[in-house]
Amino acid sequence: MTEFPTTRPSLLVRIRRRDDQNAWAEFVEIYVPLIHAYARRRGLQEADAANLTQDVLGTVMKNADRFEYDPSRGRFRGWLLTITRNRINDFFSGLKRHPRGSGDTVARSVLEQEPDREDDQQWDADYKHRLFHWVAEKIRTEFQETTWQAFWRTAVEGQPGKQVAENLAMSVGAVYIAKSRVLARLKVRVCEVDDEDDWVDHRAAL
Numbered sequence: 061m062t063e064f065p066t067t068r069p070s071l072l073v074r075i076r077r078r079d080d081q082n083a084w085a086e087f088v089e090i091y092v093p094l095i096h097a098y099a100r101r102r103g104l105q106e107a108d109a110a111n112l113t114q115d116v117l118g119t120v121m122k123n124a125d126r127f128e129y130d131p132s133r134g135r136f137r138g139w140l141l142t143i144t145r146n147r148i149n150d151f152f153s154g155l156k157r158h159p160r161g162s163g164d165t166v167a168r169s170v171l172e173q174e175p176d177r178e179d180d181q182q183w184d185a186d187y188k189h190r191l192f193h194w195v196a197e198k199i200r201t202e203f204q205e206t207t208w209q210a211f212w213r214t215a216v217e218g219q220p221g222k223q224v225a226e227n228l229a230m231s232v233g234a235v236y237i238a239k240s241r242v243l244a245r246l247k248v249r250v251c252e253v254d255d256e257d258d259w260v261d262h263r264a265a266l
Contacts, residue, residue, distance in 0.1 A: 066093045070252050072127045072136060075120075084121075090253065092117060094190050100114060102148050111148050119143055141183050175186050201212060210235045211242035 065221075066145050074083035099109035120140070129137075200208055206228050213219040214235060225232045 062115055071254070072124070076125045076127060078121075078124070084116070085252070087120075090191060090194055091120075091140065094183075094187055095140070097186060098141075098144055098196060099148060101182075104148065108151065112144075116140070116144050119147075137183070137187055138180075141180070162233065191250065191254060195253070197244060199242070199245050199249055202245065203238075206230065207238040208242065210238035214239050215243065 070217055071083060071086060074080050075087055077083070096109050096113045099112050100106070104112060120143075131147045203211075209228055210224055210230060213224045214221055221232050221235045224230075227237070230238075
């Protein structure tokens with residue numbers, strides 16, 4: 061029997077209420093692309109990946125009211141990866157029994173693969189990439205465009221502050237103040253969704 065994991069209270073506690081449509085919308089926006097991309101990377105066709113993603117989402121929705129916050133029991137996204145892997149293995153097990161063209165070969169290859177650390181790391185990297193860009197999109201309208209560009213060009217693109225200041229007609233000090241303001245807001249918004257890691261390395265998240 062699968063032991064249900066935990067993560068930061070904010071988002072997952074909110075989705076325990078099935079009528080919290082905003083929470084579920086956020087959850088879907090963040091996690092559905094992650095699950096779908098993983099399924100495609102493991103060899104599922106587009107339609108099959110879409111169906112599997114909905115199946116995993118249904119599992120989360122069915123059990124959301126059982127989530128509790130206890131960091132000692134592991135990360136939520138680790139549990140989600142386990143569920144996704146299990147669904148993929150179920151899919152290819154069925155394909156192996158009832159092959160479609162070259163499906164038997166593909167199924168055998170996938171089923172023989174053992175989950176490894178690199179796979180876990182790629183899942184985490186994809187998650188951080190998705191969460192960073194999702195949060196960035198949500199908060200961008202809170203800032204003037206020059207403020208946002210000062211942040212993005214220095215923190216994400218790694219451009220020197222002096223170069224950014226010249227291009228945006230700002231002082232170097234103003235560039236770093238702008239960067240600091242956006243970073244502070246970004247970290248707050250990230251923690252509203254996930255405080256499992258201190259991961260905010262924007263260039264790594266791209």
